[in-house]
Amino acid sequence: MSCCHNLSLVGPKAKLVLYITNAVDLNKKQTPPFFNFTFDKGRLKNLVSWTLEKHGQYKTVELLEQLKKTGFEYATKAGISLGIDDLKIPPKKNTLLLEAEQLTKLTVHQYQRADITAVERFQRLIDTWHRTSEQLKQEVINYFEETDILNPVYMMAFSGARGNISQVRQLVGMRGLMSDPQGQIIDFPIRSNFREGLTLTEYIISSYGARKGIVDTALRTANAGYLTRRLVDVAQHVIISHYDCGTQKGIFLTDMKEGNKTIVSAQNRIIGRVLARDIY
DSSP states (O other): OOEEEEEEOSSTTOEEEEEETTHHHHHHTTOOOOOOSOOOHHHHHHHHHHHHHHHHHHHHHHHHHHHHHHHHHHHHHHTOOOOGGGOOOOTTHHHHHHHHHHHHHHHHHHHHTTSSOHHHHHHHHHHHHHHHHHHHHHHHHHHHHHHOTTOHHHHHHHHTSSOOHHHHHHHHSOOBOOBOTTSOBOSSOBOOOTTTOOOHHHHHHHHHHHHHHHHHHHHHHHHHHHHHHHHHHHHTTOOOOOSOOOOOOOOOOOOEEETTEEEEOHHHHTTTOOOSSOOO
8 A cells, every 4th residue: 555646737737646556445444535626715614623622632733833834845845926927817808898898888777867876876886896806816727727826826826825816806907896984885897906006096986985994994993001000990890709709699691682683692602601590
């Protein structure tokens, strides 16, 4: 019985192939299990959780150490870097944009004829461009998988190492819909991506969202600090001095609801609490 590694780097579907001869017989003899798929960030988390549950802390620590060494070794050998030529725009982008623009013209024409209201016009435009943006995102994924599966952008985003599909979509797809300073969605989509470059109008529209994120973060920081200070002022004299003070008083807990919707269930609210009396 033997274990073999085969690194195939020919063609668009190049990948690391790991196979074990007589794998079924090996598994019967309680040897380490064999997983025949690519491990991204999510699957690595599942593997660590599974190892901890099945084999305990000691084996999990050994596994993590080996994963760390293997990761550093092959990340160093790969020498992955990011260049502008790695940002490949899918050829179907123009077709998707043309279809969306036709639907947009139809919606505007219906509004001008008073067939639909202003609210319906706005909602239809938003739905059209949101759907187009999602289709383009999927097309970006398909294009990378069919043409260049070892593309650095694709590997970084889809392994979970850096970035996500939403950011990749803005790099090589389209930036999509943006919000104004009041938080209202602007029905003028940004059709360009960062690889192509934005027009002046698109840049001005997209600058709202970029600044809004920074401003909101700064404001939230101030509010959080003020709330913490008030909380400390109120609770600084409350000291827990006994494990159980022996009180017979308590509170009655039920589901926390807002209208007919349950926000926090009673099952979650009782976690960490002590029963006032035995239930049996």
